[in-house]
Amino acid sequence: MLHTFVAYVEDLPGVLTRVASLFRRLNINITSLTVGRSERVGLSRMTVVAEASAEAGHRIRASLFKLENVVDVDDIGSSPAVTRELALIKVAATPKNRSQIFELVEVFRARIVDLAPESLMIEMTGVESKIEGLIQVLNEGEDRVLEICRSGKMTMRRGQHTSRVLKAMGAGSHNSVDVDEVNTVSALE
């Protein structure tokens, strides 16, 4: 099954290697990995997505916690959470056939962020399937996809707080309205 771990790690050299090495040791391929600053100074937040057996989840989380630089680990599992990916897609397009792409971009709620004489760049945020949908449609057309850059998944639990660290500091309830599903109705999502 697909596991999603959210880890708070110290923002120091080599920490990424330590986390990655743990998966490598277990011969588990990391499907997607995103790292960036978190709400806490000196701590980075990682979202690690990996394919492993259901039982492996416990051991991976327990082992991640054993790393000195790892402060918190959350195994999202099937809990309510928002997962998003960012993609930058460069497509070959001339002034003549741009309008068709503009329409697609509109339908997918994406944005054009760069326009050059012979190409344009699309920025899109969404769930994996939505991004793949756009790429697929772009590939079907006569426009050529020149480059794709995808961020990998970022996941956050629904409710007030994801981080156990923050929970320990007095976090609130988990009740929340699924704003995303209420407001963004996309046929393709």
Next chain:
Amino acid sequence: MGNDTNTQATNNPPTRLTGAEIVWATLVGEGVTDVFGYPGGAILPVYDALRKFPIHHTLVRHEQGAAHMADGYARASGKVGVCIATSGPGATNLVTGIATAMLDSIPIVCITGNVSSKILGTDAFQEVDITGITLPVTKHNFLVNRTEDIAAAIRYAFQIAKSSRPGPVLVDITKDAQQGTAIFDFAAAKPRAVRPHPMRKIEESGLAQAAELIRNAQRPVILAGHGVIESSAMEQIRTLAERTQTPVALTLLGLGAFPASHPLNLGMMGMHGESWVNHAIQEADLLIACGMRFDDRVTGSISTYATKAKKIHIEVDPAEVNKNIKVDVPLIGDMSEVLESLLPRVSGRDGSAWIKTIDGLKGDSAVRDIKNLPDSGHLYAAHVIHDLWRITEGNAVVVTDVGQHQMWEAQYYHHEHPRSLITSGGLGTMGFALPAAIGAKFACPEKEVWVIVGDGGFQMTACELSTIVQEKIKINIAVINNGFLGMVRQWQEFFYDKNYECTPLISPDFVKLADAHGISGRAVRTRAELASAVEEARSAPGAFLLNFMVEKEESVYPMIPAGSALHEMIRRPGKNPLVESSDD
């Protein structure tokens, strides 16, 4: 467990020192009195500062030996062992020793020099990425390139090495950090408190369930491992066993956790465990696993392992729970603490019927009990080890290498006390014994230390004989010399049609080799000479080597072939067929 910090050092006011001096001052502060190492270019500033500090340095002959010595020191004393090496090859030579400590959860701190921070990553002379190399075989490691970070890194390393499940930590210090100066403030370099593993918690419901399982069990067995010794939970295990009349089986590294002479002690379990121990585990309806990790050498085939038993797992490392064997009740925490919480809930019970059943399983075990055979003029390793046990009255610290002699030691030397057997269990590192024994001797100079080593493993680290001589220490060495890489030969005999490929072994005359080092020795060829030879070694003022020329093609019995069920063991040929049934 742990070293007492040296209060004199810790009370000193903050002073400006070089990085090299800070290394030693911090070690002194952590209570270190002995280190094992080998100098070289990138660690020279540290060696230059050594004479100012009350620390004894043992010069090894190969850095692998330094790591094993620190390891042997830690195993014998319960303190953190320390080794030092230079950059590049000095550091890589430590790796086998670090991995050995990792697999057996031994607290050691390894300090290595590295090239100056300005040229890190340029493939400078003797530069190697040792923190990268040792990442999977250390609990944690540090690359320190600022003088002001040295004290904190070393103190943190000690804390990591000895806390929760112990293990090795490496601190790599660049040469410029050693040469620079900084204010040394031991107290201020104290690491933050150990962050408890959030999955390490002893739950009330778990304790209640465990007590319930113990109360209702008809055929319980305690499986005691190394964790019992690491947590100093020997008394609690004994109380649990005696109160509930539960027999105790031990892992290899658990030997000594429960007295061998205790009527409830079954002996060692697993691949070369006595048949009744493994049968008892297979027949049990409850296993209380304490500080052991269901290693494959202990379980045999997992699908057929103790299928009738409920399992309670008391373990400090949450990542070990349900790793190999699914358990019913995990109690994750320090062994002593868990048992302290569990014992008040456990009351006395009558275990006589089950103990009687196990006694029945022992049956006619004399068939493999070759120590009882009449003297045929042949010298068997089992005789050597059993007589060694008798003559030393079981009071020696025995350090073994890896292979047949290691298993015979486990079978025929009966350990009453913890830390009296020092052996590489997890990694199975040949060449471990001689250097580890040197470390053990430094940890307990008042104790009689015996090395039991095969002719193969001895030659891997025999260079440390010079270290013994230079340090003028008294260690007795018993080489169990059968002219083969014995355990590999045994596997070839059983599983590879006796194709003894690359296992016959030519060795030098070990007595002459010892003599060349200035160590006395003697060869022993018959059982009649055995006792007097052992006594001669014991009474010799210096180190002594006995070269026991034992039977060449003896095998260790019983044996569970790797991947077989625990009850399908190969017995000594002759009376019994290869595979015995449970009523055998």
